[in-house]
Amino acid sequence: MxxxxxxxxxxxxxxxxxxxxxxxxxxxxxxxxxxxxxxxxxxxxxxxxxxxxxxxxxxxxxxxxxxxxxxxxxxxxxxxxxxxxxxxxxxxxxxxxxxxxxxxxxxxxxxxxxxxxxxxxxxxxxxxxxxxxxxxxxxxxxxxxxxxxxxxxxxxxxxxxxxxxxxxxxxxxxxxxxxxxxxxxxxxxxxxxxxxxxxxxxxxxxxxxxxxxxxxxxxxxxxADVKSLASGRTVGARVDDAGERADVTARLRALDVVDAVDQRGARLLVRTSDSDLVARFLLTQTVASDVEVAGDNLEGAFVALTTTAPTTDGAHR
Ligand SMILES: Nc1ncnc2c1ncn2[C@@H]1O[C@H](COP(=O)(O)OP(=O)(O)OP(=O)(O)O)[C@@H](O)[C@H]1O
CATH class of the missing domain: 3.40.50.300 (P-loop containing nucleotide triphosphate hydrolases)
Incomplete structure (x- = not known):
C-alpha cells in the first residue's frame, strides 16, 4: 500500500x-x-x-x-x-x-x-x-x-x-x-x-x-452530532470520587430508562428516555452534584459537557 x-x-x-x-x-x-x-x-x-x-x-x-x-x-x-x-x-x-x-x-x-x-x-x-x-x-x-x-x-x-x-x-x-x-x-x-x-x-x-x-x-x-449528544434526553452530573463514580454508573445502568452512561473526566453523561427521573435519582439517591438536563441545542451540550464545580483549593484539574 x-x-x-x-x-x-x-x-x-x-x-x-x-x-x-x-x-x-x-x-x-x-x-x-x-x-x-x-x-x-x-x-x-x-x-x-x-x-x-x-x-x-x-x-x-x-x-x-x-x-x-x-x-x-x-x-x-x-x-x-x-x-x-x-x-x-x-x-x-x-x-x-x-x-x-x-x-x-x-x-x-x-x-x-x-x-x-x-x-x-x-x-x-x-x-x-x-x-x-x-x-x-x-x-x-x-x-x-x-x-x-x-x-x-x-x-x-x-x-x-x-x-x-x-x-x-x-x-x-x-x-x-x-x-x-x-x-x-x-x-x-x-x-x-x-x-x-x-x-x-x-x-x-x-x-x-x-x-x-x-x-x-x-x-x-x-x-449537529454534538448538539444531539446532549439533546433533551441527556442528563449530566459530576461525581468527583472515582470509586463512587463507578458505583453511580453501575446503578444508573441498572435503571430501565437509561440507554447509556458516558464518562468525561469527573462528569457522567446519561442518555435516557426520562430525564426527570434520572435527575431526581441522581440528586436524591447518589452523591452526584451539578446535575444538568441538557437542552436540544449547542448551549445545552456545552453546559452538560463542560460544567464543573469549583474545586475547594482552587486547583485546576
Ligand atoms: N502563563 C501562564 N502562567 C500560568 N498560568 C497560565 C498561563 N497562561 C494560562 N494559564 C492558565 O492556564 C489555564 C488555561 O488558560 P487559557 O488561556 O489557555 O484558556 P482559554 O480557554 O483560552 O481561556 P479564555 O476563554 O478565558 O481565553 C487557565 O487556568 C489559565 O489561568
Whole structure:
C-alpha cells in the first residue's frame, strides 16, 4: 500500500498535548492530554469555558510556546518550519498593531514583510475595511482593529488560519462580513480553526465543533452530532470520587430508562428516555452534584459537557 505516501497529512494533528505552567500556587495544567485532528479545508470551532486551555493550545500550534509533552504537527511538519514557510497565520486577541500608522500602511507593511508586491487594497476589501485605509490604527475601534488583524493574516495567503475569538468587539454587520470572507476562503481550500465563546457563531459557521473543558476534548464532531449528544434526553452530573463514580454508573445502568452512561473526566453523561427521573435519582439517591438536563441545542451540550464545580483549593484539574 502506498496510501501513506499519497494521502496528504492533516492540516493539524495534536496528540497527547499537555501544557503546564509554573505558578506560585503550584503547577497549573492548562492543557491535559488533548487530541485533535483537523483535515485540510475544514472550518472547526473550538468552544470552551474560560480557562479551558484554548489559547494555550493555539500558542503551541503557533510555536509560541513549547508543549510540556505530546506532539503538534502542522501539515505533517514541525510548527516552526511551517510557520517559517508562511503557511500559517493567526488572528490573536491582542497586540501586533502599531497605533500611529494608518490601516492601509499597516497592511502594506505586512505585505512588504511577506515580500508581496502590489496594492494592499484586495486584502482590505476582503476584510471589509477598504473605507478605513486612511485611518490611524489608534483611532480604530476594537472591532475594526480585529478586522485589520484579519487583513494582515490574509496577506500571507496562509493554508491554515487560526483565530482566537476573532469577532470580539465586532458589531453584527462586521461579524457577517467577517464570516462571509472566512467561508469564501474555506470554500477555496483554506483550513480555519477558531476559538470562540459564541455558541451561535460556532453553530452557524463551523463544519465541526470541538468542545474543550479542563484542557481536554470532551466532544468532537459535526455541529449537529454534538448538539444531539446532549439533546433533551441527556442528563449530566459530576461525581468527583472515582470509586463512587463507578458505583453511580453501575446503578444508573441498572435503571430501565437509561440507554447509556458516558464518562468525561469527573462528569457522567446519561442518555435516557426520562430525564426527570434520572435527575431526581441522581440528586436524591447518589452523591452526584451539578446535575444538568441538557437542552436540544449547542448551549445545552456545552453546559452538560463542560460544567464543573469549583474545586475547594482552587486547583485546576
Ligand atoms: N502563563 C501562564 N502562567 C500560568 N498560568 C497560565 C498561563 N497562561 C494560562 N494559564 C492558565 O492556564 C489555564 C488555561 O488558560 P487559557 O488561556 O489557555 O484558556 P482559554 O480557554 O483560552 O481561556 P479564555 O476563554 O478565558 O481565553 C487557565 O487556568 C489559565 O489561568
Amino acid at each position: 502506498t496510501s501513506n505516501l499519497t494521502t496528504p497529512a492533516p492540516a493539524l494533528l495534536l496528540r497527547g498535548l499537555r501544557k503546564e505552567y509554573a505558578s506560585a500556587g503550584g503547577p497549573v495544567r492548562a492543557v491535559d492530554g488533548l487530541d485533535l485532528e483537523v483535515a485540510r479545508g475544514e472550518v472547526v470551532a473550538v468552544l470552551g469555558p474560560n480557562g479551558a486551555g484554548k489559547t494555550s493550545t493555539i500558542d503551541m500550534v503557533l510555536g509560541l510556546s513549547a508543549p510540556t509533552s505530546g506532539t503538534v504537527q502542522v501539515f505533517g511538519a514541525d510548527p516552526a518550519d511551517v510557520i517559517a514557510a508562511g503557511r500559517v497565520a493567526a488572528v490573536l486577541q491582542t497586540g501586533g498593531l502599531l497605533r500611529d500608522i494608518t490601516v492601509g500602511e499597516t497592511v502594506a507593511l505586512t505585505a512588504a514583510l511577506f515580500g508581496r508586491a502590489g496594492s494592499p487594497r484586495p486584502y482590505l476589501e476582503r476584510a471589509g475595511i477598504a473605507d478605513l485605509a486612511g485611518r490611524r490604527v489608534g483611532a480604530c475601534s476594537g472591532g475594526q482593529q480585529q478586522r485589520l488583524r484579519f487583513a494582515m493574516a490574509l496577506v500571507g495567503e496562509p493554508d491554515l488560519l487560526l483565530l482566537d475569538e476573532p469577532t470580539t468587539g465586532m458589531d453584527v454587520a462586521g461579524r457577517r462580513a467577517f464570516w462571509a470572507a472566512i467561508r469564501a476562503d474555506a470554500a477555496a481550500g483554506r483550513t480555519v480553526v477558531f476559538a470562540t465563546h459564541d455558541l451561535q457563531e460556532a453553530d452557524t459557521y463551523a463544519d465541526r465543533v470541538v468542545l474543550v473543558s479542563q484542557g481536554r476534548v470532551v466532544a468532537d464532531g459535526p455541529t
